[in-house]
Structures are given as structure tokens and as C-alpha cells.
Amino acid sequence: MSTFASELTVEQTEIVRTIRDFVERDVLPNVSRYDHADEFPQPLVQTMKVLGLFGTTIPEEYGGLGLDLTTYALIVKELSRGWISLSGVINTHFMASWMIKTYGTEEQKQSLLPPMAQGEVRCAFSMTEPHAGSDVQSIRTRAVRDGDEFVVNGQKMWVTNGLRAGIVMLLAVTDPAAQPRHSGMTTFIVEKDPEATEQPGLTIPPPLKKLGYKGVESTELVFDGFRVPASRILGGEDQLGQGFKQFMAGIELGRVNVAARGLGIAQSALENAVRYARERQAFGKPIANHQLIQAKVANMATKIRAAELLMLDAARRKDTGERADLEAGMAKLFATEVAEEAALEAMRIHGGYGYSQEYPIERLYRDAPVLILGEGSNEIQQLLIARRIFERAA
Numbered sequence: 578m579s580t581f582a583s584e585l586t587v588e589q590t591e592i593v594r595t596i597r598d599f600v601e602r603d604v605l606p607n608v609s610r611y612d613h614a615d616e617f618p619q620p621l622v623q624t625m626k627v628l629g630l631f632g633t634t635i636p637e638e639y640g641g642l643g644l645d646l647t648t649y650a651l652i653v654k655e656l657s658r659g660w661i662s663l664s665g666v667i668n669t670h671f672m673a674s675w676m677i678k679t680y681g682t683e684e685q686k687q688s689l690l691p692p693m694a695q696g697e698v699r700c701a702f703s704m705t706e707p708h709a710g711s712d713v714q715s716i717r718t719r720a721v722r723d724g725d726e727f728v729v730n731g732q733k734m735w736v737t738n739g740l741r742a743g744i745v746m747l748l749a750v751t752d753p754a755a756q757p758r759h760s761g762m763t764t765f766i767v768e769k770d771p772e773a774t775e776q777p778g779l780t781i782p783p784p785l786k787k788l789g790y791k792g793v794e795s796t797e798l799v800f801d802g803f804r805v806p807a808s809r810i811l812g813g814e815d816q817l818g819q820g821f822k823q824f825m826a827g828i829e830l831g832r833v834n835v836a837a838r839g840l841g842i843a844q845s846a847l848e849n850a851v852r853y854a855r856e857r858q859a860f861g862k863p864i865a866n867h868q869l870i871q872a873k874v875a876n877m878a879t880k881i882r883a884a885e886l887l888m889l890d891a892a893r894r895k896d897t898g899e900r901a902d903l904e905a906g907m908a909k910l911f912a913t914e915v916a917e918e919a920a921l922e923a924m925r926i927h928g929g930y931g932y933s934q935e936y937p938i939e940r941l942y943r944d945a946p947v948l949i950l951g952e953g954s955n956e957i958q959q960l961l962i963a964r965r966i967f968e969r970a971a
């Protein structure tokens with residue numbers, strides 16, 4: 578029911594065990610309370626800092642653990658098995674740190690990565706706008722040069738960690754006449770005051786109200802004359818116009834991570850369903866002895882295993898430097914659909930109690946859909962996968 582030990586290195590096995598212990602000890606007894614109160618889990622995040630999770634993939638020379646994407650995905654799966662929102666707290670941080678590590682200037686790496694690795698500064702990742710989600714090239718937020726600075730105006734939407742982040746990776750249009758449009762977009766490393774809803778040139782309205790994925794805030798960011806030094810263009814002034822490509826590379830990595838989050842939800846749904854099916858009696862025997870329940874469990878477990886292999890395949894390809902957009906898209910598509918299906922199947926197995934707040938199933942059922950919508954919706958994944966298949970065939 579879990580990753581086969583033989584597939585992991587000794588170090589990965591040890592790390593997975595540490596995260597599982599944290600989840601069993603600190604997360605599972607408290608998750609229902611945090612979720613229903615929609616409360617930011619400060620003590621849990623503090624433990625995640627102590628465990629070094631904010632620096633998981635940041636190189637050791639900048640104070641991180643220097644682990645690979647495969648190990649990161651295994652960590653995310655374990656966290657999400659406890660609560661998807663904990664992986665939400667580190668997900669945008671992970672993508673931002675990867676972008677700085679990959680594209681940043683040496684000065685940007687040296688000044689930003691060490692506090693990020695400790696979790697002293699947390700990061701958000703912002704491209705979506707009210708009118709533009711999938712169609713990223715339609716964003717309107719403008720950054721206009723004024724001497725050594727750029728002045729930012731525009732509205733961003735659905736920024737996870739938007740309030741508590743001290744750094745926002747911001748995609749903005751710097752050349753609206755550029756053709757193709759994406760070549761006129763630039764990534765800015767926006768440094769802001771965490772927790773402040775009003776600061777010069779930036780307003781953060783109250784967090785958006787959501788179905789699930791509670792506890793971690795998703796906010797709008799309203800820029801009105803916000804000033805960013807030109808030195809905070811990701812990778813320096815040479816990288817003006819490279820923002821779209823940088824964001825898409827970050828998102829591609831994020832897809833492996835979303836697959837891992839889906840797996841965590843699906844794994845939790847399966848474990849809860851099996852536990853309940855062994856306890857609940859109907860027609861004189863545990864429902865686990867009814868064959869239609871067994872079929873559900875068998876299908877859930879098989880699909881989870883397949884999703885896990887897709888995730889590991891995509892992560893390992895990325896770690897060896899291979900192109901893996903096709904594999905990451907497949908892993909994201911499949912694992913998140915499996916999560917959604919497993920949450921519903923677990924609810925069916927729980928009968929009426931699955932609908933009750935007494936059991937974790939209703940939370941899994943509310944949390945799963947965000948994975949289908951985000952990091953490129955599953956419809957967009959299908960388009961990308963098909964495009965690559967046809968490219969190969971041509």
C-alpha cells in the first residue's frame with residue numbers, strides 16, 4: 578500500500594520514515610481542527626522548518642539539504658497523506674527556490690537562498706490573473722522601467738501563500754508589443770513585507786474563501802505603482818523577456834509535485850477505507866468481506882500503484898536531466914484523477930459516515946479537486962500530452 582522499500586535508497590527510506598512519524602504524531606491528530614477552522618498551522622510549519630523541509634532541494638552550499646526531485650516528491654506524498662495544505666505551504670516555495678537556483682544570478686542565490694532554506698523567508702509564485710489562468714500569455718500586469726527600477730501595476734489572483742510570503746516570483750509584461758507575446762514577459766523577484774496587507778504600491782485583500790485546501794491562504798495581489806529594483810529581474814537584465822519560459826519550467830517541475838500530492842490524498846483515502854471496511858459490519862459480516870467493496874479496494878490500490886510509478890518515472894527523468902514534460906504531464910493527469918476517484922470511493926465505502934466531519938473522508942473529498950485545476954488543468958495536460966505524442970509521430 579506504499580512505495581516499495583526496494584525502490585528507494587537508504588537515505589530516501591530514512592527521510593520518508595521521518596516525515597511519516599511527523600505526520601502520525603503531529604499532523605493527523607490535529608488536521609481536522611485546523612481544516613475546519615481554516616487556521617494556518619503555525620506549529621506544524623515550525624516543525625517543518627526544523628526538519629529542513631523549506632530547503633529540501635536548495636544546494637548545501639546555500640544552506641539547504643541538496644536533495645533531488647524524487648526525494649522531494651516522496652516527502653510531498655507523505656505530507657499530503659497527512660494534509661494537502663502542508664504541501665501547499667512548501668510547494669510555491671519549492672518552485673521559487675528552484676527558479677532562483679536555476680536562473681538566478683550568483684548575487685541573487687547568495688542573498689536569497691540561505692534564508693529561504695531555513696524557512697525564514699517563504700515564497701509565493703504568481704502568474705494567474707482574474708481573466709487569465711490557463712491562457713498565461715494573456716496576462717496584463719505591467720512592469721515599466723523607471724531608471725534603476727520597474728514600476729508594477731496590475732492584479733494577480735489565486736496566489737498561494739500570497740500574504741505570508743516574503744518573496745513573490747511575479748510574472749509581468751515588460752514589452753506589450755513583443756511577438757510572440759511570451760517573449761515580452763519577465764520574472765521579477767518581488768520582496769515584500771510578510772503579513773502586511775497594505776504596503777507601498779501593494780494591497781492584499783482578505784484571503785479567498787475556498788471549498789478545501791484550507792489553512793494555507795490564497796490571495797489576490799493588487800499592484801498599484803509597486804517598485805522593484807531592476808537587479809531583481811530573475812537572472813539579471815539579460816533575462817528580460819525570459820519570464821514565460823522560466824515560469825513554464827517551474828510549473829513543469831511543479832507537476833511532479835502535484836502528482837505526489839494526489840498520491841498522498843489517494844493513499845490516505847485507501848488506508849481509511851480499508852480500516853473502516855474491516856470494522857464496519859453489514860449483513861452479518863465486515864463490509865470488507867463483500868466482494869463489491871473488495872473490487873473498489875482492488876481498483877483503488879492498483880491505480881495508486883500505477884500513479885506512483887508514473888510519478889517516480891517523471892521525477893527520476895528530471896533528476897537525470899532528461900526532458901520529462903510528457904512524463905510529468907502524464908503523472909500529474911493520472912495521479913490527480915486517481916486522487917479524486919479514491920476520495921469518492923472511500924466515501925462510498927464509509928456510507929453515510931463518509932459525509933460526516935467525524936471522519937477524514939469529507940476533507941479528502943474537498944481537497945482533491947484543486948489538484949485537477951491547478952499547475953495546468955487536466956484538460957491542458959491532455960493537450961500537452963497529445964501535442965508531444967503527435968510531435969513524436971511526425
Ligand SMILES: Cc1cc2nc3c(=O)[nH]c(=O)nc-3n(C[C@H](O)[C@H](O)[C@H](O)COP(=O)(O)OP(=O)(O)OC[C@H]3O[C@@H](n4cnc5c(N)ncnc54)[C@H](O)[C@@H]3O)c2cc1C
Binds near residue numbers: 669702709710712955
Ligand atoms: C486553490 C488555488 C490555488 C492556486 N494557486 C496559484 C498560485 O499559487 N499561483 C498561480 O499563479 N495560480 C494559482 N492558482 C490558479 C490556477 O493555476 C488556475 O486556476 C488554473 O491555471 C486554471 O485557470 P482558470 O481558473 O483561470 O481557468 P480557465 O483557464 O478559465 O479554464 C476554465 C476551464 O476551461 C478549460 N480550458 C481552458 N483552456 C482550454 C483549452 N485550450 N482546451 C480545453 N479546455 C480548456 C480549463 O481546463 C478549465 O476546465 C490557484 C488556483 C486555486 C484554485
